[in-house]
Amino acid sequence: MKQSLYLLLLAAGMIIAAGNSANAQDKPSMLKITGSWVGGLKVQGITLTLVMNVKTNGKDSLTVTFDSPDQGAHGIPTSSVTFTADSMVVGLKSIMGRYLGRFTGDYSVLEGRWKQGGLDLPLELEHQKEVFRRTRPQEPVPPFPYITEDVSIPNGQAGITLAGTLTIPGEGNNYPAVVLITGSGPQNRDEELMGHKPFLLLADYLTRNGIAVLRVDDRGVGKSGGKFATATTFDFATDAEAALDYLKSRLEIDTAKLGLIGHSEGGIIAPIIASRRKDVDFIVLMAGTGVTGEKILMTQSAEIQKADSAKEADIRQGEKMNQKVYDILKKYPDNDKASDLIRKLFQKENDAEKQKGSADTMSASSIENSIKTVTSPWFRTFLTLDPQDYLRKVHCYLLAINGDKDLQVDSKINLPAIEKALIFGGNSKYTIEEIPGANHLFQTAKTGSPSEYGAIEETIRPMVLELISSWILKTVK
Numbered sequence: 001m002k003q004s005l006y007l008l009l010l011a012a013g014m015i016i017a018a019g020n021s022a023n024a025q026d027k028p029s030m031l032k033i034t035g036s037w038v039g040g041l042k043v044q045g046i047t048l049t050l051v052m053n054v055k056t057n058g059k060d061s062l063t064v065t066f067d068s069p070d071q072g073a074h075g076i077p078t079s080s081v082t083f084t085a086d087s088m089v090v091g092l093k094s095i096m097g098r099y100l101g102r103f104t105g106d107y108s109v110l111e112g113r114w115k116q117g118g119l120d121l122p123l124e125l126e127h128q129k130e131v132f133r134r135t136r137p138q139e140p141v142p143p144f145p146y147i148t149e150d151v152s153i154p155n156g157q158a159g160i161t162l163a164g165t166l167t168i169p170g171e172g173n174n175y176p177a178v179v180l181i182t183g184s185g186p187q188n189r190d191e192e193l194m195g196h197k198p199f200l201l202l203a204d205y206l207t208r209n210g211i212a213v214l215r216v217d218d219r220g221v222g223k224s225g226g227k228f229a230t231a232t233t234f235d236f237a238t239d240a241e242a243a244l245d246y247l248k249s250r251l252e253i254d255t256a257k258l259g260l261i262g263h264s265e266g267g268i269i270a271p272i273i274a275s276r277r278k279d280v281d282f283i284v285l286m287a288g289t290g291v292t293g294e295k296i297l298m299t300q301s302a303e304i305q306k307a308d309s310a311k312e313a314d315i316r317q318g319e320k321m322n323q324k325v326y327d328i329l330k331k332y333p334d335n336d337k338a339s340d341l342i343r344k345l346f347q348k349e350n351d352a353e354k355q356k357g358s359a360d361t362m363s364a365s366s367i368e369n370s371i372k373t374v375t376s377p378w379f380r381t382f383l384t385l386d387p388q389d390y391l392r393k394v395h396c397y398l399l400a401i402n403g404d405k406d407l408q409v410d411s412k413i414n415l416p417a418i419e420k421a422l423i424f425g426g427n428s429k430y431t432i433e434e435i436p437g438a439n440h441l442f443q444t445a446k447t448g449s450p451s452e453y454g455a456i457e458e459t460i461r462p463m464v465l466e467l468i469s470s471w472i473l474k475t476v477k
Helices: 005-010 024-032 200-209 233-248 266-274 292-307 312-331 335-355 366-372 377-384 411-424 462-476
Strands: 034-041 046-056 061-070 073-077 080-083 087-092 097-103 109-116 119-127 147-155 161-167 175-181 210-215 253-263 282-286 397-403 429-437
Touching: 005 109, 005 147, 046 119, 046 312, 073 462, 087 109, 097 119, 119 210, 147 200, 147 233, 175 200, 175 233, 175 266, 200 210, 200 462, 210 233, 233 253, 233 266, 233 377, 253 266, 253 462, 266 282, 282 462, 292 312, 292 377, 292 411, 312 335, 312 377, 335 366, 397 411, 397 462, 411 429, 429 462
Parallel strands: 175 210, 175 253, 253 282, 282 397, 397 429
Antiparallel strands: 034 046, 034 119, 046 061, 061 073, 080 087, 087 097, 097 109, 109 119, 147 161, 161 210
């Protein structure tokens, strides 16, 4: 039942306009506090970087926003600001938060408390001389030594048009080519998250090595049409197929050397497509799955909580609750019936916590948001989708790689399951590798927890880029 600050910040809506003001007599002090204030918030065994951005305008007032760069949340608006020469109180209604701080004499440090969702935590912010920015040393920057073209891709089956970027090694034709398929959640063509752009880096590396790459905004994201919220994994598969068909229409591409690279959920979509199309020459599964969504979710929840130092009793309690929710979803396809039963389940748990004198309960809005998530078409589909059904029918070349510190898609469970399905299907044209020390994003990680993703400067470990590129070139040679 725990609601971590991590989840609360990640879910923060950015729709509340900032209407913040400060007294005119505080203008001299006001000028001293403009810029970035950076600190670490320690909660549930992890440290989240928080950034407070302070700007003045021409009317003797302040505009204040917050960033949580480790979570990829930027520009979180404030609903109120009270400022004096020695203190500052900021309200963040959108995430039910509040920060109260007192300045040191030289305005270099703001010592205070962060209050949110029943939590009251110390938070010291240090004034920065320059605007705070995460370092992403691998991010490619132009000019690029290859052709880059923004393209439109029709998906006639869905009646939508997708937008993407095609990179081609140079003039000429007969280039091998791949479609990049993003993971779960609304993703742009760079698969951008927490300040990283993994697909931009991957596309750049492959194209520099002679492989054309098409990466696409998810439907309803960026410049792509369609609606993301009502789509399922199978809908996204038709989008990737549309991208594949587009590649076949390009004279620069060798249509006998076409492949798919799927990350996370994309690692489910690639086998779905390859199982029904003979024009897919190879697929690469990056953190792809070999077991059902239910097994993935149960394992990932426990592993992430362990990495974030949760108590064993809380982990077991969460597992029991999740299993009850999943059982309801599988038994009752009707959303109204399932929602009512899940709501009663959460309320019963809340009552039990209150009887124990615990404040660890879910708010009514949190309950409704959780119900909306688990009864969505995507979640219902993912819960019961079994990759084995499609992997057994894949007969093209296949590379599957998973990090051994991946807490979202456990390599110890999924890689053997992928290999089992391929063997049962009679496919011997596969390579499977576990990448030591790599997390779900294939960064070099300490624990593998998602809380680390934003803090790690590396976007993708270089050896992973080399592995994928060399395997593709060897396969299509």
